[in-house]
Amino acid sequence: MHYFLAVRQMMRSLKLLDTILDKAAKYAEVRKFDVNNLCSARLFPDMLPFVAQIRIACDTAKATAANLSGKEAPRHEDNETTFAELRARIGKCLAVLETYTADDFARTTATTMVRLPNKPGKAIAADEYLFARQIPNFYFHVVTAYDLLRHNGVEIGKNDYYGPLDFVDA
Amino acid sequence: MHYFLAVRQMMRSLKLLDTILDKAAKYAEVRKFDVNNLCSARLFPDMLPFVAQIRIACDTAKATAANLSGKEAPRHEDNETTFAELRARIGKCLAVLETYTADDFARTTATTMVRLPNKPGKAIAADEYLFARQIPNFYFHVVTAYDLLRHNGVEIGKNDYYGPLDFVDA
Secondary structure: OHHHHHHHHHHHHHHHHHHHHHHHHHHHHHHOOOHHHHHHOOOOOOOOOHHHHHHHHHHHHHHHHHHHHOOOOOOOOOOOOOHHHHHHHHHHHHHHHHOOOHHHHOOOOOOOEEEOOOOOOEEEEHHHHHHHHHHHHHHHHHHHHHHHHHHOOOOOOHHHHHOOOOEEEO | OHHHHHHHHHHHHHHHHHHHHHHHHHHHHHHOOOHHHHHHOOOOOOOOOHHHHHHHHHHHHHHHHHHHHOOOOOOOOOOOOOHHHHHHHHHHHHHHHHOOOHHHHOOOOOOOEEEOOOOOOEEEEHHHHHHHHHHHHHHHHHHHHHHHHHHOOOOOOHHHHHOOOOEEEO
């Protein structure tokens, strides 16, 4: 079932993002600056800062799981000001996502109409919601967070973003 | 079938990216600079430039369709130096992707082992290939291209990235 798969993949990406945040913290130590200075980094003055990129990546994953399974997502306050708090935010989100099983998505099909809490009176087909809205939005914020760190010199690469892939001999 | 859906979504994102490049060209006209100056823009000196972000986004979409359907992707030379050429590259890629139908992916299942031309002797399960490698890679390059333009002041927003979504009254 690709809805559950997509949620599992978002969990994997969030765990990788957490490791990337750890690398940023170690980089800041070596270069002797306060890693929390990166929390307010933006690529342009009217773009959202780094903290918001992390929060929205988390909330998008949480909403994807909740809305595709007909559950309610617990609300997490947007009050983080440090890397430690952002990593805790990712942890809280992962703990919620861990509660989902494939069974939660078993009744959802391509034509299931998904109602969104923040769009009263509107609905969107499950596959359109996942592929056209949630996956692009999730990666928008994950990649922008990565790009912000790279732009600020943090030594990370594509492998930190993908993580290990399950290749086999064939 | 979610393999075909994912390819259709990449096509949609590439069309939106083409429109974003057009907006960048119009922005350059208004601000009286040569839009092609953006081709070499990078977020950090050891990151790939804007031209490469577009090429790799195209090639990732093309490879996803080819490898998940057992077809061969035509090779497109990496020789673009202008926005017009980059938009033509997107057009060439879209023309290839337009040839695919849902039937091309009908024999591919979650456990189909996908062999990749650039990984001789290795294979990866179709779902792992799509969700863990191709979708993250595709959006990595699309979002980094978007971020590069935003960082350079181009006036684009989230709606340019998503495009219109099929919400209905419910």
